[in-house]
Amino acid sequence: MIQAGDKLPSVPVKLVDANGVSDADSAGILGQGRVVLFGVPGAFTPTCDTSHLPGFIGAADRIKAGGVNRIVCATVNDHHVVKAWAERSDALGKIDFIADAHGRLAEALGLAKNFGDLGRRYARFAMIARDGVVQQVFVQDVAGVTVSGAPAILLALQGEVVA
Ligand code: BEZ
Numbered sequence: 001m002i003q004a005g006d007k008l009p010s011v012p013v014k015l016v017d018a019n020g021v022s023d024a025d026s027a028g029i030l031g032q033g034r035v036v037l038f039g040v041p042g043a044f045t046p047t048c049d050t051s052h053l054p055g056f057i058g059a060a061d062r063i064k065a066g067g068v069n070r071i072v073c074a075t076v077n078d079h080h081v082v083k084a085w086a087e088r089s090d091a092l093g094k095i096d097f098i099a100d101a102h103g104r105l106a107e108a109l110g111l112a113k114n115f116g117d118l119g120r121r122y123a124r125f126a127m128i129a130r131d132g133v134v135q136q137v138f139v140q141d142v143a144g145v146t147v148s149g150a151p152a153i154l155l156a157l158q159g160e161v162v163a
Contacts, residue, residue, distance in 0.1 A: 001110035002127075006134050009108035014079040016086055016097040021079045026105045029098060031132035033069035036153055039106070039122030041115055043077045043085035051145045052124065053089055059150035060094035066157040068128075074098040076106055076121045111139070124148050128156060 002008070010027035030037060038056060040048035053073060056063070060071055071094065075082060079099035086092050098105060106112035106122045113123040124140035126148040136156055140148040 004134050008132050011104040011108050014099040016082045016099055018092045034067050035129045036068050036071045038126040039074045041121040043075050043081050055150035057091050057094050072096045076100050076103045126153050
């Protein structure tokens with residue numbers, strides 16, 4: 001699994017943002033300035049849809065005010081599904097999305113996890129990176145959204161320890 005100090009990998013993905021859908025490279029999306037990346041098991045899945053993503057949408061202005069250039073949500077879904085989720089969640093302009101349909105970035109990060117009927121998806125996580133280098137990673141090992149959620153990331157950005 002990727003750790004603090006590691007460089008973020010370069011793999012082909014689709015970027016879904018306020019400009020639409022484009023082919024992109026993960027390192028290009030994540031490599032400039034201070035970036036918060038969070039990964040979810042799936043677009044429209046219950047906890048991702050009602051808690052994890054809305055938490056980052058609601059905190060986006062405060063996170064960016066703390067010096068973050070970009071907040072990115074990664075999920076192993078195709079770009080049509082990701083675009084529909086982003087639009088329905090009113091996230092575009094606040095959160096950019098990586099549609100990682102093949103799970104290439106999830107596997108390269110060492111953050112892919114088997115979710116039974118859903119197949120291999122992202123383990124729920126969040127990380128802070130600067131100029132393409134990971135600073136902190138928070139993997140959600142228990143149910144729900146605690147260490148990987150927006151409040152925990154806000155605390156981490158303020159330099160506080162998150163249990
Ligand atoms: C969710 O609630 O987000 C979820 C449920 C089952 C598998 C993965 C995610």
